Amino acid sequence: MNGLKIDEVAKQSGLTKRTIRYYEQIGLLSSPPRSEGGIRLYSKEHVEFLKKITNAKEVMGFSLSELQEFITLSDTLEAQRHDYRQFKGTNQQKEKLEKVYMTVEEQLKLLEQKKKNIIKVEEDLMNLRDRAKAALIRFEQENS
Amino acid sequence: MNGLKIDEVAKQSGLTKRTIRYYEQIGLLSSPPRSEGGIRLYSKEHVEFLKKITNAKEVMGFSLSELQEFITLSDTLEAQRHDYRQFKGTNQQKEKLEKVYMTVEEQLKLLEQKKKNIIKVEEDLMNLRDRAKAALIRFEQENS
């Protein structure tokens, strides 16, 4: 019952099977468990993860390696939470946390800029649309 | 006095000289006039155009050929305006105008979707930031 095969994951995520295997190969997607015969069996979480990162990739304009770094970053936070008791209080941990925080802040600023850029393009497009509309209206008037 | 050379255009637009020549080669950027000796002499408008299309490219995630199509589309509108008297009233013109209008509407809808996607990523990022912040605060408290 449990475990989606790659073709199903492809359909649900919108990626190709090749791409999914490729993402695993470069370490972007965690290797799923396999069947006795060696067939990949994915969980619902894998699909969600794929959807999330493809969206982030598109939105931020990330390359795969940038995406990689970013995932690593948020994994760092998870790991830190988990290893809390063992490694607490070291300066290394503090520096890591600060790096995560600063990088995320940076990305958030970039997103603000992106919003502004979208608005610029949007204005141009609306301008274009209105001019087309006006021309069409003139058109109607003349041929009536 | 008049005419920017390619190096200046590169600096002002943020593109490389290679890229600027490449854009001309594939018909994305109109060929500027040349000096007697064959050197490209750009105008301020060329720079503005480059800035505008690189922004649109980034925002929309367009490939160069998609960008091409899009420029052609808005040129269509300009051309129509100019050839207004010669070609007015033909059905071909009307169809062209309608195509421009519909394509632009489509792009505007895509931009709305993009905004929503940005917000999704933004939420994730803010979540991440807050968790990093919280961890840092715990850190401070323990080491004091």
Place this chain on the structure above:
DNA sequence: GGAAATGTTTACGTTGACGTCAAGGTTAGC
């Protein structure tokens, strides 16, 4: 239980968007 569908790895191919020489011609400043 046998075929058809789907899976696996390996490895070479492709495409877009430029980078990077090389081999010269042009311009600006002194």
Place this chain on the structure above:
DNA sequence: GCTAACCTTGACGTCAACGTAAACATTTCC
């Protein structure tokens, strides 16, 4: 008028992100 700094056109190189084909194993379904 000469040199350094910039320009020109080829043309080959590169890199990411997969596509695609081959050769074989595994599942599913009747």
